[in-house]
Amino acid sequence: MSTGVVVDESFCFKEETQLTVLKTSHFFPGDGFAVYDTKGKVIFRVDSYGPDSRLKDELVLMDVSGKCLLTVRRKRPSLHQRWDGFLGERCDGKKPIFSVRRSSIIGRSSVTVEVYGNPNEEYLIEGSFPQRCCMFYNAGSTNESKESVAKIRRKVDSSTNVVLGKDVFSLCVKPGLDAAFAMGLVLVLDQINTSPEPDYIPSSS
Numbered sequence: 001m002s003t004g005v006v007v008d009e010s011f012c013f014k015e016e017t018q019l020t021v022l023k024t025s026h027f028f029p030g031d032g033f034a035v036y037d038t039k040g041k042v043i044f045r046v047d048s049y050g051p052d053s054r055l056k057d058e059l060v061l062m063d064v065s066g067k068c069l070l071t072v073r074r075k076r077p078s079l080h081q082r083w084d085g086f087l088g089e090r091c092d093g094k095k096p097i098f099s100v101r102r103s104s105i106i107g108r109s110s111v112t113v114e115v116y117g118n119p120n121e122e123y124l125i126e127g128s129f130p131q132r133c134c135m136f137y138n139a140g141s142t143n144e145s146k147e148s149v150a151k152i153r154r155k156v157d158s159s160t161n162v163v164l165g166k167d168v169f170s171l172c173v174k175p176g177l178d179a180a181f182a183m184g185l186v187l188v189l190d191q192i193n194t195s196p197e198p199d200y201i202p203s204s205s
Contacts (some may be wrong), residue, residue, distance in 0.1 A: 006097060006115055007061075007070050007087060007180035011043075016174055020155060021186065023167040035183055044069070044192070046086045058090065061180060072100075074191070083188045084136040084179075098181070100188045110175070111192070112139070113185060117173050123149070132169040135181065143175050149177045152186070 005012055020036040025047075035044035042064045044134040061070040071090040083094035098115040104122075113123040127134035129152065136150035150173045155164045171186060173179045 004176055004178065006178040007184070008178065010042075011181075013173065014175055016172065016178065018180065019171045019173065019183075021169050021171050021183075023032065023190075033183075033187070038187055044180065059191070060089070061184055061187065070181050072187050074186050075099075081192050082110040083191070085184050098184075100185060102192065111189065115181075116138060125185065125189065127152070129193050130166075132166050134189070136177075136185070149174045150182045151190075 012089050018038060022036070024034050025030045032048050033044070033046040034042055041131065043060050045064065045082050046059055047062070047068075057076070058073045060068050061072070062068055068089045071086045071088070072083050073086065073090055075084055082099060084092055084120045085098040085100070087097050096116065098113060098147065100111060100113050103110045103112050108195060113124070113126040115121040122139040124137045124146075125134055126137070126140045132152055132154045134152040135148055138147040138149055139169040140147075150171065153172070154166070155170050157164055158161065168184045171179075171182060173182050
């Protein structure tokens with residue numbers, strides 16, 4: 001089963017939900033994100049400004065009103081590009097609610113996510129984020145029947161059947177998985193794959 005509430009219960013949908021993620025630009029390419037529900041309403045946004053926006057050590061996921069839902073911060077030094085997620089705004093002494101790290105220092109690697117709770121939950125992300133093709137699995141499932149809890153894929157224009165550019169993509173979230181948590185993981189994947197180190201997440205065979 002998926003982990004349920006990690007960030008906010010209101011973002012745990014009862015049905016499979018396909019969100020549209022748009023990489024936005026205010027002053028420089030790739031500045032932030034806007035996330036839309038199936039009705040075209042903005043539910044999440046991420047704003048960052050400045051020429052170094054592609055390599056941020058800390059990013060904040062907000063709701064449409066600007067309330068801080070989640071902060072993800074890169075842990076330095078970290079050979080595995082570890083990131084920690086904090087509920088709301090991060091402050092000194094505050095403990096993370098989850099961590100994300102590459103499963104390997106070199107070569108092709110998946111990404112492992114550990115959610116701190118009672119009990120702890122672990123997830124695995126496989127695929128190619130630069131190609132907008134990733135699967136999120138509950139790592140607690142057996143290898144023979146890994147439970148898919150979310151996926152990232154290219155967005156297709158329904159009216160023309162044309163695949164859109166990589167700055168627009170779909171985040172499909174299964175019932176019960178916290179969509180704010182899933183979007184926090186997208187922020188980390190984006191930073192890992194725009195870092196100086198070439199990070200690739202292989203598809204499962």
